[in-house]
Amino acid sequence: MPGKRAGRAGIDRPAALAYIGIMNINALPKVELHRHVEGAIRYATMKEWVLEDRLISRDATEEELRDFILITKPVDGLKVFLEKFGLIHRVLTGADRIRRMAREACEDAHAEGVRVLELRYSPVFIQGERQNLTFDQIHGALLDGLSDAKKTCPMAAGLIGILGREWDLPTASRATEFFIANRDTVIGMDLANDEANFTGSRFAGLFRKAREAGLHLTVHAGESDIPTSSQSIRSALEELGAERIGHGVQIYKDPALMDDVARRGILLELCPTSNLLTRSIASMDAYPIRQLRAAGIRVSLNADDPGVFDYDLNHEYRAMADLHGLDEADFAAINRDALASSFLPEKEKRNALGG
């Protein structure tokens, strides 16, 4: 008899449906455009490194380790989230670990059915206070990790460079120049973090420069549930020239903006459970994916930070299938749109999906 069972991240779904979903969904070839490379760090690896570096007692229980490393329940504000990322950055002590993290992030995504993967990162965050770890070393180690993974996991994978909204202009400028100088191996530029307190307008000149140098542009906007979410999305489109919007979920409150985004073919990089865990949406039942698609908006489905949130991309597909009735035809359309909007070179991304 099908009963209810609690899924990860507090999602209830009928057990029978979930079983059918797992069988079909895992095998779907997927295009994922929004996954942070540090946020995708493998939990087992994170455990190994925090223990090795003695950041937690060697006697810590599994429950204590999970609590130390992961976010599995909705959290208020950015503080807890930034703490978890701070911990990841502490263990990224050198090129070897960065390379392994990137390889495992690709391997894990591949195991989830991802065949076209865009990973994003900021050299400024990974470097932190370690002046002996250069941007070049960080970027090189990530690229090595991607190449290592591709030997056993055939896929297209590329790196997007992130600027932080809270940065001062010289820091943002230094990172932008680095991305431009490495445009052969950086496919795009992004803006992330606190959109409640920092507008992106200050960085308009840097985004223009990046675009003129041939980098694609995406911006985290309309993620937080704040009164200025529409302005944040408009600023990303008009002032920064974003071709895609990271999250953008709050757009459902603004019909005029929805029409505009649909008409312009802008793709939203949706990350449903991430939004639940950061309280950007009230519940997975309330996630407006049907409303957005019915308005003609192109969307992709993404895991965002699966290593911090303890779920994978298939969890997101299952949630959309079980709670919102999306079927294989819907997922095929979503992945077609994601493929068309991917910043990876045309030939590489088509090859990865078999032409």
Ligand SMILES: [Zn+2]
């Ligand atoms: Zn993100």
